[in-house]
Amino acid sequence: MKLLIIGAAGMIGRKLSLRLAREGRLSGRAIGGAHLVDIVTPPPMNAPFPIAREAFDIAAPYVAPKLAALRAEVIFLLASVVSGEAEADFDKGYAINLGGTQALFESIRREHLLSGGAYRPRLIFTSSIAVFGAPFPEAIGDDFLAAPLTSYGTQKAICELLLGDYSRRGFLDGIGLRLPTICVRPGAPNRAASGFFSGIIREPLSGKEAILPVGEEVRHWHASPRSAVGFLLRAAEIDTSQLGARRTLNLPGVSATVGEQIEALRQAAGEKAAGLIRRERDETIARIVAGWPSNFDPARAKALGFRADADFSAIIRAYLEDDFEQ
Amino acid sequence: MKLLIIGAAGMIGRKLSLRLAREGRLSGRAIGGAHLVDIVTPPPMNAPFPIAREAFDIAAPYVAPKLAALRAEVIFLLASVVSGEAEADFDKGYAINLGGTQALFESIRREHLLSGGAYRPRLIFTSSIAVFGAPFPEAIGDDFLAAPLTSYGTQKAICELLLGDYSRRGFLDGIGLRLPTICVRPGAPNRAASGFFSGIIREPLSGKEAILPVGEEVRHWHASPRSAVGFLLRAAEIDTSQLGARRTLNLPGVSATVGEQIEALRQAAGEKAAGLIRRERDETIARIVAGWPSNFDPARAKALGFRADADFSAIIRAYLEDDFEQ
Numbered sequence: 045m046k047l048l049i050i051g052a053a054g055m056i057g058r059k060l061s062l063r064l065a066r067e068g069r070l071s072g073r074a075i076g077g078a079h080l081v082d083i084v085t086p087p088p089m090n091a092p093f094p095i096a097r098e099a100f101d102i103a104a105p106y107v108a109p110k111l112a113a114l115r116a117e118v119i120f121l122l123a124s125v126v127s128g129e130a131e132a133d134f135d136k137g138y139a140i141n142l143g144g145t146q147a148l149f150e151s152i153r154r155e156h157l158l159s160g161g162a163y164r165p166r167l168i169f170t171s172s173i174a175v176f177g178a179p180f181p182e183a184i185g186d187d188f189l190a191a192p193l194t195s196y197g198t199q200k201a202i203c204e205l206l207l208g209d210y211s212r213r214g215f216l217d218g219i220g221l222r223l224p225t226i227c228v229r230p231g232a233p234n235r236a237a238s239g240f241f242s243g244i245i246r247e248p249l250s251g252k253e254a255i256l257p258v259g260e261e262v263r264h265w266h267a268s269p270r271s272a273v274g275f276l277l278r279a280a281e282i283d284t285s286q287l288g289a290r291r292t293l294n295l296p297g298v299s300a301t302v303g304e305q306i307e308a309l310r311q312a313a314g315e316k317a318a319g320l321i322r323r324e325r326d327e328t329i330a331r332i333v334a335g336w337p338s339n340f341d342p343a344r345a346k347a348l349g350f351r352a353d354a355d356f357s358a359i360i361r362a363y364l365e366d367d368f369e370q
Numbered sequence: 371m372k373l374l375i376i377g378a379a380g381m382i383g384r385k386l387s388l389r390l391a392r393e394g395r396l397s398g399r400a401i402g403g404a405h406l407v408d409i410v411t412p413p414p415m416n417a418p419f420p421i422a423r424e425a426f427d428i429a430a431p432y433v434a435p436k437l438a439a440l441r442a443e444v445i446f447l448l449a450s451v452v453s454g455e456a457e458a459d460f461d462k463g464y465a466i467n468l469g470g471t472q473a474l475f476e477s478i479r480r481e482h483l484l485s486g487g488a489y490r491p492r493l494i495f496t497s498s499i500a501v502f503g504a505p506f507p508e509a510i511g512d513d514f515l516a517a518p519l520t521s522y523g524t525q526k527a528i529c530e531l532l533l534g535d536y537s538r539r540g541f542l543d544g545i546g547l548r549l550p551t552i553c554v555r556p557g558a559p560n561r562a563a564s565g566f567f568s569g570i571i572r573e574p575l576s577g578k579e580a581i582l583p584v585g586e587e588v589r590h591w592h593a594s595p596r597s598a599v600g601f602l603l604r605a606a607e608i609d610t611s612q613l614g615a616r617r618t619l620n621l622p623g624v625s626a627t628v629g630e631q632i633e634a635l636r637q638a639a640g641e642k643a644a645g646l647i648r649r650e651r652d653e654t655i656a657r658i659v660a661g662w663p664s665n666f667d668p669a670r671a672k673a674l675g676f677r678a679d680a681d682f683s684a685i686i687r688a689y690l691e692d693d694f695e696q
Contacts, residue, residue: 134479134539153460177615189515191534191616198535202528208517209524213460289503290517 045073048114050102050148051122053082055229056170059273059366060120065091070118071281079114082123102144103136112151115159118280119152119167121145126236127174130196131332141199145169149206153215161214167207168279169220171292173265175201176337183341186294193335204292211284211291219279220292224267224340224352227359230367237332241266244302245309245360248320249368257326260303263338267297268362271352278350286348296352298359299339308356312364371399374440376428376474377448379408381555382496385599385692386446391417396444397607405440408449428470429462438477441485444606445478445493447471452562453500453658456522467525471495475532479541493533493544494605497618499591501527501548502663509667512620519661530618537610537617545605546618550593550666550678553685556693563658567592570628571635571686574646575694583652586629589664593623594688597678604676612674622678624685625665634682638690 047064051057061080068075068091077094080086085099100107102123123144130137155163174197175190190201207218229242240257241264247254267275275295284291300308310318342350353359373390377383387406394401394417403420406412411425426433428449449470456463481489500523501516516527526548533544555568566583567590573580593601601621610617626634636644668676679685 187515189513190531192531193538193615195535195539198531202531205516205518205524205528205531209521212519213521289519 045070045118046076046114046116047078048081048111048116048119049078049122050081050111050120051124052080052086052097053084054122055231056226056269056272056276057082057086057120057122059269060122060276061086062089063273063277065089065093065095068092070277079111079116081111101140102148103139105147108144108147108151109154111148112155115155115163115165117165119165120276120280121148121167121169124170125196127172127194127196127332128237128239130199131194131237134195137195137199141196142202145203146206149210149216153210156215164214164217166280166284167216167218168276169203169207169218169292170276171200171204171220171222172197173222173224173294173337173340175204175222178335180337183339184294184337185341186344194332208289208291212289217284218291219282219284219287221275221279222292222294223272223275224265224295224297226269226272227266228363228367229269230363237329238264238336240329241302241305244321245305245363248309248317249313249364250370251320253320253322255324256302256321257324257329258302258333259325259330260306261301262333263299263301264333264336265297265299265338265340266353266356266359267295268353268359270362270366271297275350278348282348293345293348293350294340294342295345295350296342297340298353298356300356305356308360311357312360371396371444372402372440372442373404374407374437374442374445375404375448376407376437376446377450378406378412378423379410380448381557382552382595382598382602383408383412383446383448385595386448386602387412388415389599389603391415391419391421394418396603405437405442407437427466428474429465431473434470434473434477435480437474438481441481441489441491443491445491446602446606447474447493447495450496451522453498453520453522454563454565456525457520457563457658460521463521463525467522468528471529472532475536475542479536482541487540490540490543492606492610493542494602495529495533495544495546495618496602497526497530497546497548498523499548499550499620499663499666501530504661506663509665510620510663511667512670520658534615534617538615543610544617545608545610545613547601547605548618548620549598549601550591550621550623552595552598553592554689554693555595556689563655564590564662566655567628567631570631570647571689574635574643575639575690576696577646579646579648581650582628582647583650583655584628584659585651585656586632587627588659589625589627590659590662591623591625591664591666592679592682592685593621594679594685596688596692597623601676604674608674619671619674619676620666620668621671621676622668623666624679624682626682631682634686637683638686
């Protein structure tokens, strides 16, 4: 089985690649080769199968036909401009998050037609809970409408619709995953408006100060990177006929307030760590985050075997085990 | 005030143009000129303001910049490949229904930026109840999710999302209208899968046979062309700040079964007319129609002053008064 991972140099893409390289198998089958692609060349890694690594901008018109021509049987489409950047740079957000995805789907369709219908890859698309916009119910159910309040959320919601139609027409076998906010993100902050949810845990654990731009009462929906990789692997192996026409899933996660996050940090690392969080309100971030959902009832995904972290303390433990470097 | 009507040669576009020409005013202001555009040149008409008529394919890349450069203050975007054709011709449906709309929005955004933010037209976009897909509640509420089961419905749902984001960003002042199926359509049948809903009334009223491809128990959601024009005029004049972030409305209409349609025909034109309906099941049409919604609770649109026909007999009366030619 041949794999293509688009967005392989990103945090989740790297963890997914490493996990696949370690296991050598996906959906019970041996991996025959993997093509790792991102805007920068993904880092090298050891694997029991050949790995090709390349740098491409998926918004450039020659790229999608080239990637689709690889005829990978499983494609992970993780590449995205993050929410804060998509809001700040309208053109770039649409070109990459919508244009790049649409071009890839269309190129896959051409390969499907060229193959006489034989080529129909499993395509795992990472969407986001940013497709939802306030007002919200107490917990968002599987049938809640996508009414985004950001350009990023709009782009993701549009890609979900395309994924559904291209799957219904049989051009590809798509599954969309509305990932919770990934927390704790290791490494340097990115430009996502949600970055502080990780920063207020990661930085104090390393003895550094972190900025909290919103109030402690803000509730949000989290999953660890480890859970996110588990979601992607599960999406590659499930029988998609169980999805019916609605190809995108709300995923399980942990609903926690910023206050509860800080309490979990205090239990894991003590009062001194919690004291490193500096309150500095940012109205732009507060406004974006206020439009995001905070709690879900992801019954479909749970029934399909998607599993999340038990609570926010488990999320901190996953970070300490997988990513923490003193 | 300058108007641009894209899709002005279509049935609704012609009726809207004639109504505006007759009244000479829109939203309480005198119309200074109208630009009528379609894939074929719209027919001439007398009006108290200058009218320009042109043929363009909105999927051609030079067209959207040209139309946006007119800087019309009110734009009606009615142009569409119909549902049956969008399902049969995937490329054409996406190129026109999605590509054409997206190019127009983007060109309007360029004009907005060029004008230093001053140009921000009211844009009335005709969407469709085909954005919804089964399973449905008893009556679809204003917060029901868009989960289309056709390419046409997917394209409309995507345009609604773009309309919402371009409006939120202030590039245009958009309002989307999910039109009920328009019934009774005058003239020749088009390629819409919903065409028979009109055919079984229009053809027998003219003494001709009509084919019914589905069962009499099929329930559907209708509005007369007269109501549709009323919706468009109302959309041009309302205060869009009342819409909030959700810029697209479910519209009022008449929920009727095919059996109830036939009974209304019988009351209007007698048993002989009703006898001209020939049952000839078409599985493709039956499958498409089965995925469409049949009943709504359009509370938001009603509160905003959108008004539909009283019942299916009123829809037949509107046809007899406005369009019937013996």
